[in-house]
Amino acid sequence: MTLIAIKDASLTRTEQLFAGLSFSIAKGDRLGLVAANGRGKSSLLRILAGEDDATTGTVTRLRGLVVAVAPQDPPERLQSLSFYDAVRDALAPEVAETESWRVDVLLDDLAVEESTRGRAVHGLSGGWQRTMLLARAAVIEPDLLLLDEPTNHLDIGRIGVLKTFLAALPRDCAVVTASHDRAFLDDVTNRTLFLRPQESADFALPYSRAVQALEERDAARERRFENDMRKVKALRQQAAKLKNIGINSGSDLLVVKTKQLSERADKLEERARPAHLERSAGTIRLTNSGSHAKALVTISDTAITTPDGRLLFRIGPSWIENGDRVVLLGANGTGKTRLVERLRAALTGSDPDMRGATSLKLGYSDQALSQLDAFATPWEAVKRLSNLPDHLTRSQLASAGVGIDAQTAPLTRLSGGQRARLAMLLLRLAQPNFYLLDEPTNHLDIEGQDMLESELIEHGAACLLVSHDRAFVQAVATRIWVITGKRLAEVDDPAPVFEKLMSN
Structure with missing residues (x-):
């Protein structure tokens, strides 16, 4: 049974986001919604929810x-409420009075601890805020559940909880998930809608298989377009030849034939459509300034502890060499961030147990992109970190997806995707030879993730990464460090680690 149907919809803001969009959602559908940053995913969800109009x-x-x-x-109105009350607030008052038990059952299903339920929303991490928003949506037992980037800020364990929760929803409940998490889309969807300015594509396949089908369709369309244009060229050449013969011979029949050939060429050219070319939301480029040192980072046998001295885990003698792309995995709270923080402090100061090569030049980005907080505008950020003349500053910002109007506007006005691309631009301008990156794919669309993967691999960048993006880790990692049993161990394959973390 069809729950909702969209027919020939378009949406224009400052530019056309999509047009000619037609699709329907039936009971039990699990639809993945894919598009670049700023291309209308959230807007389409609001249209589906009845909160906005096409x-x-x-x-x-x-x-x-x-x-x-x-x-x-x-x-904003939920910020002062507790986690529990923010979820209960989604219920109609008369339902909340008699059926608040629904909140308790739901939070149990989502593995929300009692201590978290009483905390104010404004004091929650981004991941717990996402969980609260999911619970608010699910508690009213909808026929159609719409999720906007549900895995952002979630660690692998919480992603596993979310995956299990969605699988346990009533079979009739339809779910639309707008996400840049490729592995998650493969896990929870059976349809994929690629949202485009023209001719959006809908496939009854999960993301990875849908991408292959889309690429095959686009390739076939491009071949057809090139063939049509060759025919157009041949028709025009034939028409021009007949025109000259007709003029010289005075033949009315050849003049008519020439007109017919020209009209056929015009109609064929009008019908011909090139394959879709995605307009980039901004390029991501990195660099590797190089180092003659074999080991860029050396770590002695040491303990990683909480600020109050509680042991999180021990790390034995370890090192990171030129070209190593080390990914750090572990359950939430095991100490990944503490290791990153300590290593950053060691590489910018001194630490008897952690040392960087004298030639090491650090490039750092955390998951909140807090390094951007030191700048009022994107323009200021680039000018303070480089000696670029004004015209190149404008060009670099534009290539990173920060338009002219936004370059001198407050940084707070940038979208998450624009902030992430700006952070990558600043990293490149700093010309590091070692990257320390905490959740670098947060806020990046799939195009941006692909660019970042390519840059890290092609430039042989040495780095230590913390990431919960399984597809990203599988693509870039050359070494895997895992925090387990209060020890840091190195493993060859991240897949069993992901499986264990998601099932915990």
Whole structure:
């Protein structure tokens, strides 16, 4: 049964985000929504939820349809409420009075600890805020559940909880997931809608297989377009030849034939459509300034502890060499961030147990992109970190997806994707030879993730990465460090580690 149908919809803001969009959602559908940053995913979710209107087209909903959306960020009015009360707030007052037990059952299913339930929303981590927003949407038991980037800020364990939770939803409940997490989309969807300015593509396949189908379709369309254009060229050449013969001979028949050939060429050229070319949301480029030292980072046998001295884990003699791309994995709270913080402090100061080569030049980015907080505008950030003249500063920012109007505007106005691309630009301008990156794919769309993967691999960049993005880790890692049993161990294959972390 169809729950909602979109027909010939378009949406225009400052530019056209999509047009001619037609698709439907049936009971039990698990639809993945894929597009680059700023291309209309969140807007389409709001249209599906009835919170916004398309510029043109129709939206038809099943009578009595209950739709719930889990947005990316909590509204301001929830900030002072506790986690529990923010979820309970989603229920109608009369339901909340008699059926608040539904909140308790739901939070148990989502493995939310009692201590977390009483904390104020404004004091929660980004991951717990995402969990709260999911719970608010799910507690009203919708027919259609809309999720906007649900895995952002979640560690692998929480992603596993979310995957299990979605699998346990009633079979009739449809779910639309807008996400840049490729592995998660493969896990939880059976359809994929690629949202495009024209001719969006809908495949009854999970993400990875849908990408292959889309690439094959685009390639076939490009071949057809090139063939059509060759025919157009041949028709025009034939028409021009007949025109000259007709003029010289005075033949009316050849003049008519020439006109017919020209009209056929015009119609064929009008119908011909090139394959879709995705307009980039901004390029990501890194660099590797190089080092003659074989070991860029050397770590002695030492303990990683909490600020109050509690042992998190021990790390034996370890090193990171030129070209090593080391990914650090572990459950939430095991000490990944503490190791990153200590290593950063050691490489910018002194630590008897952690040393960097004298030629090491550090490039650092954390998951909150807090390194950007030191700058008022993107323009200031680039000018302070480089000697680029004004015209090159404008060009570099534009290539990173920061338009002219946004370059001198407050940094707070940038989207998450723009902030992530700006952070990568600043890293490149610093010309490091060792990258310390904490969740670098947060806020990056799939195009951006692909670019970052390529840059790290092609430039042979040495780095230590913390990431919960399974597809990204599988693509870039040359070494895997795992925190387990209060020890740091090195393993060859991250897949069993992911499986264990997601099942815990």
